[in-house]
């Protein structure tokens with residue numbers, strides 16, 4: 046039995062704690078916040094409940110597996126409901142497209158938008174399935190800390206044109222601009238610009254098709270709560286409000302965790318769910334890190350920031366689906382402003398979450414609860430968020446009011462927001478980015494921070510900043526990767 050210390054209680058840290066406990070280790074998890082979940086915090090205001098982070102559950106089997114580690118069943122504690130549609134797209138030209146589980150219905154809609162794209166879609170799906178077989182089924186849970194693994198898989202990645210972007214991949218099969226947008230936005234869900242993210246991430250489309258999209262009744266917060274109870278049933282120690290200030294090192298090992306309250310604790314193994322760049326620059330110190338991590342830090346391209354507007358509505362908008370993607374007038378140029386110029390443009394696109402579509406407990410009776418998530422520049426853009434957030438919030442409500450939610454500017458209640466500045470201060474995320482470093486090819490697999498540190502052999506990484514990457518399935522798989530390294 047080893048003493049294992051886990052830094053951070055996001056989904057990556059939770060999954061790692063459970064997996065290492067199931068292997069018989071003595072596990073303690075620390076988080077600087079007063080609740081588990083990391084980005085999956087829950088906010089409550091005057092009867093309106095908001096999941097602050099992930100809302101779209103894909104690959105639900107990954108959660109089943111965590112319960113099964115201890116001979117338990119997820120269904121005894123949680124109710125995952127399949128959604129239909131998965132996403133409703135509202136395009137700038139006022140047209141709508143429902144993306145969902147019914148293939149026939151979807152093809153019919155594609156045919157109405159652009160008849161010649163029906164065949165193209167089917168060909169694209171076939172290709173995405175092939176990418177999924179390699180990129181997800183074979184590699185997502187596979188350790189990539191050795192260069193030989195990268196060399197082994199490089200020919201297959203090149204053969205699949207992993208050097209192309211998701212947008213280029215999609216455009217090869219689909220011609221209509223709205224469909225190109227709808228089927229290429231997936232990288233944004235893991236922090237990447239579709240015009241720069243490797244086409245390997247087209248696997249997300251296949252992943253959605255294979256397992257569907259679910260909502261956890263009670264929200265992601267309920268999911269975190271049940272995972273927390275599972276951890277406590279298994280005697281995992283959880284220490285809230287424990288902020289790790291630095292890690293001391295000895296003979297190429299992490300010897301001790303030091304907390305901001307002046308205390309410290311020794312562990313045999315340390316699993317970091319904190320952002321790897323925070324670990325390198327703040328917890329260990331730039332001068333003491335491996336060459337690989339120095340390289341990752343120096344050339345890091347961070348994911349975008351997120352502006353998340355939370356509000357209730359005394360009126361229900363029943364035409365608004367559970368998940369809506371509201372597209373603004375520009376696509377490629379807007380993404381360039383956000384990712385490359387770090388400029389806050391006048392226009393934007395929105396992902397709108399309406400949990401009350403599926404679960405009425407999120408708002409007082411007969412009302413709605415929402416969050417509107419808008420990709421914005423990360424803190425490299427130097428925007429003064431405290432100054433601009435109110436104006437920006439009003440712009441978002443105005444835009445929704447003029448399109449899919451008439452009257453929302455008057456009906457909205459209990460409005461508040463999270464800006465990239467909050468992401469930095471809450472989660473200690475470099476540049477307040479939404480998803481750690483971006484999922485571009487030169488930051489994927491071996492090129493990401495390795496799941497086992499090159500220099501400190503008892504230090505392991507899980508979460509969005511390591512392999513395989515951001516998104517709930519990614520970070521839960523990262524814990525599997527660490528388990529596979531420790532127990533080959």
Ligand SMILES: Cc1cc2nc3c(=O)[nH]c(=O)nc-3n(C[C@H](O)[C@H](O)[C@H](O)COP(=O)(O)OP(=O)(O)OC[C@H]3O[C@@H](n4cnc5c(N)ncnc54)[C@H](O)[C@@H]3O)c2cc1C
Pocket residue numbers: 052053054055056057058075076077078082083084085097098099100101102103234287288289290318319320323351353418471472473479480507508509510514515516517518520
């Ligand atoms: C608004 C939003 C919506 C999203 N929607 C979806 C979605 O619908 N579906 C999906 O699959 N993904 C979604 N994602 C992405 C997904 O939520 C994240 O990629 C994933 O949850 C990150 O998990 P993680 O394991 O990396 O940990 P994080 O959630 O980043 O948590 C890390 C934890 O470590 C703690 N920590 C950091 N440093 C220290 C320290 N020094 N000492 C102590 N504690 C520390 C932090 O406080 C935090 O609690 C969304 C993300 C956001 C922000």
